[in-house]
Amino acid sequence: MSVTIEVASSATDELLAGMNKLLPQLSTTAPPLELADLERIIGSPSITLFVATENSELVGSLTLAIFPIPTGLRAWIEDVVVDGSSRGAGVGEALIGAAVNEARKCNARSIDLTSRPDRESANGLYQKMGFVLRETNVYRYPIEG
Numbered sequence: 831m832s833v834t835i836e837v838a839s840s841a842t843d844e845l846l847a848g849m850n851k852l853l854p855q856l857s858t859t860a861p862p863l864e865l866a867d868l869e870r871i872i873g874s875p876s877i878t879l880f881v882a883t884e885n886s887e888l889v890g891s892l893t894l895a896i897f898p899i900p901t902g903l904r905a906w907i908e909d910v911v912v913d914g915s916s917r918g919a920g921v922g923e924a925l926i927g928a929a930v931n932e933a934r935k936c937n938a939r940s941i942d943l944t945s946r947p948d949r950e951s952a953n954g955l956y957q958k959m960g961f962v963l964r965e966t967n968v969y970r971y972p973i974e975g
């Protein structure tokens with residue numbers, strides 16, 4: 831399988847359709863993206879949207895946020911997803927590798943992410959890629975819903 835990893839540079843209808851195929855595989859509650867949402871993501875200076883394609887089909891994506899805070903330039907990985915039909919072939923690993931390279935290039939001090947313990951594939955992937963489990967409490971303040 832020949833998969834290409836690149837940074838999404840424009841919000842096209844094709845990319846939107848691909849993202850909306852991936853999104854339900856990541857979240858059962860996230861509403862479908864609209865073109866304006868995709869434009870906002872791609873246009874944000876702190877966000878890099880990595881896309882994995884095979885034969886021009888979107889098979890995976892990852893969102894990297896890089897932001898300056900008082901303790902330094904930090905990075906966060908969110909919304910890692912590979913299409914069900916393309917899993918187990920190294921696409922997730924390639925997406926994480928691209929994000930790590932980008933964060934390193936930007937001189938970010940660290941990269942954080944979270945993953946529910948029941949996401950076995952994701953936890954296996956992150957550990958294989960060198961992410962180390964931290965002892966911390968993760969909190970969320972629900973604003974909508």
Ligand SMILES: CC(C)(COP(=O)(O)OP(=O)(O)OC[C@H]1O[C@@H](n2cnc3c(N)ncnc32)[C@H](O)[C@@H]1OP(=O)(O)O)[C@@H](O)C(=O)NCCC(=O)NCCS
Nearest residue numbers: 910911912917918919920921922923945951952954955958
């Ligand atoms: C997690 C996910 C992105 C992995 O993508 P993938 O392309 O299948 O992963 P890869 O093929 O690159 O696998 C890389 C490593 O991840 C781990 N891994 C992948 N699938 C696994 C599985 N089913 N069980 C255990 N470990 C697994 C392994 O360490 C694997 O390395 P190996 O092949 O040498 O054993 C994919 O399963 C997915 O989209 N899951 C649903 C959405 C999700 O949970 N996203 C993460 C949110 S935190």
